[in-house]
Amino acid sequence: MFLQKIDLVYPAGIDPKTLTALYRKPHHKANTQISKAILQLHDQQFPSPFPADTQALLNIYNRLLSCKKHPSLDQDIKDFMLFLSSDLNFGSDLRKARLHWLKADMHLDQLPTLRNNGQLPALSQQKKLALDHYLQAYQLLEGIKETQQPVSIDDFTLYKLQQNMLACHLNALHSDKRYTDASLKHYLSHSNFIQSSKRVLHTEPYQWIIARNGLRFSSINKNNQDCDFFYRALIRANHAFKDFNYAPNGAPPIMHSAEFQWAIAQLS
Amino acid sequence: MLKNIIILFTSLLIISGCSSSNEQESVKKQAPVAAPIESMEAMDSSVFSVEDDLNTQKELLNKSKRAPSILIIVEDDDMPRLD
Numbered sequence: 001m002f003l004q005k006i007d008l009v010y011p012a013g014i015d016p017k018t019l020t021a022l023y024r025k026p027h028h029k030a031n032t033q034i035s036k037a038i039l040q041l042h043d044q045q046f047p048s049p050f051p052a053d054t055q056a057l058l059n060i061y062n063r064l065l066s067c068k069k070h071p072s073l074d075q076d077i078k079d080f081m082l083f084l085s086s087d088l089n090f091g092s093d094l095r096k097a098r099l100h101w102l103k104a105d106m107h108l109d110q111l112p113t114l115r116n117n118g119q120l121p122a123l124s125q126q127k128k129l130a131l132d133h134y135l136q137a138y139q140l141l142e143g144i145k146e147t148q149q150p151v152s153i154d155d156f157t158l159y160k161l162q163q164n165m166l167a168c169h170l171n172a173l174h175s176d177k178r179y180t181d182a183s184l185k186h187y188l189s190h191s192n193f194i195q196s197s198k199r200v201l202h203t204e205p206y207q208w209i210i211a212r213n214g215l216r217f218s219s220i221n222k223n224n225q226d227c228d229f230f231y232r233a234l235i236r237a238n239h240a241f242k243d244f245n246y247a248p249n250g251a252p253p254i255m256h257s258a259e260f261q262w263a264i265a266q267l268s
Numbered sequence: 269m270l271k272n273i274i275i276l277f278t279s280l281l282i283i284s285g286c287s288s289s290n291e292q293e294s295v296k297k298q299a300p301v302a303a304p305i306e307s308m309e310a311m312d313s314s315v316f317s318v319e320d321d322l323n324t325q326k327e328l329l330n331k332s333k334r335a336p337s338i339l340i341i342v343e344d345d346d347m348p349r350l351d
Contacts, residue, residue: 058351099351106350108349112344112346163347163350164350167347168351170346216345251345
């Protein structure tokens, strides 16, 4: 059934073994055509609740960002931001929420470079802007969810925004500061991020990224019980994570990451 | 003919003589110079400082055995954004 649906979006077909490997082994990276087919099928089965024009803007930005050889990359991103600053005031709350989300993404993406270059005032400014826009998106979507409008906003969508807000705090810091930074600890203690992660894992247990982030922040919080919970969830999502040196696609091994060291010491 | 052989032989002798004198000079350059008293004292103090360093390192090692081991930080593991 699933293979038939894949054939509809990708007539060349995908070998079931390839699909199994991509599902079972998170370090496997699909080629461009298979990625495109799977994403297309995913969009058909789980359509985005956001207007198509906002999704198109997000896609344009992502493609621009991934094209490092683009000759006027910095200027085009600045122009894009200028356009968004004006455009996010128009349309439905759902549209506004997605555009605030996109603008926040653009500020968040600048943090690692500013941090590594030691540009502290600009780093602080971009972090604040990213957090402001994510918060506005979150409040708009919460409002939509509570009023039970025709468009449904699920827990996972809100979780994504929470995770991105946490990423603003975390990515603004060098690894060696992440155990001790007051603003990160303050945000963690006043947000329900850990509880939200547990809730989303209950409905989507194969999401190893959520389990990995839960383990990371339980380690920073030095909470033994939560570390144990998220480590089990990580292994349930994929057995390969039993090895602390396992590197999934898009993330380093937890053994190499400073934030996980407290958790590793407890779990070993 | 004989004259040419004599010239060749003489020039060979001169060349070999030059190279042997260079070897002697290079041997002289490589030979250790007698160290004055001050430099001997300096050497002694440097030996002591190496010993001190070793003691410090041993102390640090002992301390690190008592403290929980922290693994080496390799990279910043940044969180990717979710959309």
